Amino acid sequence: MFFANRRKFFKTISGALAAAAPALAAPSRKRSKLVIWLMPEALRYDTLIAAEPWLRSGGLRRLMEEGSFFPDCSLNASSFSSSALATLQTGAYPAGHGIVADRWAQRSVIAASPARLQATTLSEQVRLADTRNRTFWISSDTHLAELGAGLGKPEESSLYGTDSKGKFQLSAGPPNTWLTSFAAKNAPDEPRTFEWRAMHAAAGAPPLRSFRVDAAQPQESLRGWQASPFGLSYEFDFLTALIRNQKLGRGPAGDLVTVVLDSFGKLARAEGGDSPLMRELLLHLDSEIENLLAFLTADGVEATLAMTSLHGAPDTSTGGHRVSGQALATSIEKALATHFGPNPGRRIETYIYPFLYLKNPEKVTREMRLAAGKAALAGGPVQAFYTADGDCSHTGEWAQRMRNSFHATRSGDVMLSYLPGYLEDTGETRGVSFGSLYNYDVRVPAIFWGPGFSDQDFEDRIAAVDVAPTLARVLDVAAPSSSVGRVLAEVFTSGMPGPRGDRAAR
Incomplete structure (x- = not known):
């Protein structure tokens, strides 16, 4: 409460000074040619807030302190994975975009798909604005990547999903040669034993989990690997390889790459949103983001990053x-x-x-x-x-x-x-599912970081439908066709950015 009051005080002082100062021309808004949208599938806002004391200075903490941070972004609607992704991408609710669940009935059982969308997505708007713009999707769940790419032809966007062995492959889009080399060097199906250790564990502490990837039980061992820091690292390794080999952010126009971090969703399904393992995976995400930012700096790429969890997750069920x-x-x-x-x-x-x-x-x-x-x-x-x-x-x-x-x-x-x-009841003896309207499923964190974003915390709740029109503004494209969200104008820097204050005092 002290933090919020202090920020309000400084804003009041800044506003008074600005009113008394001579009028200044509004600065031109700086834009980067690469926008990266990270979507952890089942990361709750309270998980992020609870882990804040352990975050690195160069990872998530950097995004939260240097960017615009909203701890309370609400879906305000069903939180099925397909529905939530469509809500974020279209800026509309299921009542408008039509993806009401992962499946529903219309004379027969219907699965969510791009053909069922009744609204354009942000990815489509980027491609429609300029044929030189490029859009990319990374997700081990190819279905989600196809849905997010939208109603247009699949080949108009580059979609990368995983095969039965967990290797990334090109599902749609122009062929490339570097993918084969990446898959050969980063094979998740190579027989070996993995030990998941706590990020801040003492030397010699036993692993949180230990599992072996082998051919005897390929699917079971692969699921465990994907729902771990090793699967998360594989997703980020692929992202950096994509940026480097496709020269993202260096073309004549803009690039948008969206990454659905399925490792969080897979772990949440198995363990529940309140599992200590979810916090541990978040700390590994923190490390991966730090590495990503360092890579972008070393590679000379100026990028805008947005992070919004796809949805939350219920606690472990019985x-x-x-x-x-x-x-x-x-x-x-x-x-x-x-x-x-x-x-x-x-x-x-x-x-x-x-x-x-x-x-x-x-x-x-x-x-x-x-x-x-x-x-x-x-x-x-x-x-x-x-x-x-x-x-x-x-x-x-x-x-x-x-x-x-x-x-x-x-x-x-x-x-x-x-x-x-x-x-x-889906027949599973453990684990959880998504889709409810409760806060543990619909409240997620949102962060906007990069050129032109203010470095502020915003305690007021925003709607998930606001994210797509805001990023459309960043990308200088029209908002999706059925968007009902608003542009979050408060996240953009003005002539006198507000002071940031000490996050530890919150």
Whole structure:
């Protein structure tokens, strides 16, 4: 609180001095030709704040102190990986961009894909603005890279995903020769033993994890390797190789490279957002960012960096916190039969969390949807519901989050939200899943660093839909077609930048 008050005091003094000073011409905004957007998949804001005392001076701490730091950037909508990525990239909510979950139903089960997007992405806007602009995507989940690249032809953006052995490969885009050499020198499937040690552990301390990558159990060992500092380092090694070999930031126009750091998502799925291993992986991210900044300086590349976590993650779950979607749908079906009388056949077409689809849409009434929502509240660990008619069990911000998440033709008849900590039962005996509307899933940190950004902390909450239009402003391109976010004008330097203050006092 002292830190926030002191910053407010200095801002007041600075504003008074600026008002008394002679008018000055606004400085021209400096731009870099390379923008790097880092997206750790499941990094919560509280994980970053808790690890702050252990951060290096040249890594995340440098970004936070020299750039614009928002500890509270909210998705304000569903936090499924596909939905969250589309929200960040389009500056629109699922109600507008159409990616309501990782999968949903429209007569059959539909998976999220670029063809299902109903809005352009930032990557598309960059390519549309100037044919010389280049966009690149790095993600071990090729699906997310394709979704972020947008509706245009895949070959218009260079997409790099991983194969079954964990090696990066070109999924779409112009062919290149350096990739083969990189894959040969950085083979994650080479048989060896890895020991994950705590970043600040005493000499001789046992490893946090030890696992061997071998051909006997390729997928299991690969998952462990990817959800570790070794997988994270591989992602950054590939990023620096891409910058060097593709000469990013040195072309006639601008380059945008987006990196989805899947190592965080894989670890969070297995261990939960509250795992001590998540903090340890964050400290390794800190080290990788320090190395990246040093590389850019040595290579003579001036870059802008943005970092926004894709979404958060719930705490470690137990078997008692898992919800059987089939059992929930059955209880709602029985309640509807009691309310409206027997019916030949089922009234529910299907339930794909979090959406309930009723049969014969042309005959479904508002009363039926309300009855289904109320039955869900009474018959299972359900916190809230929202219907296609706009009826909601809650008001205020919670209702707004559900409204932002609900698409008129893709979200069925009723959207449900489970109680905090409850997850859809996917058959896994451990681990967590993403997608809820709770703060542990939707609140993430955001950082903007580079030429033209002010060095300030902003305690006011911003929306994830604000990130794309802000970066579009940096890149001098139009905001995505359906963007409802605002340009975060406060992050840009003015004639009199505000003082920064001591972060340790916060």
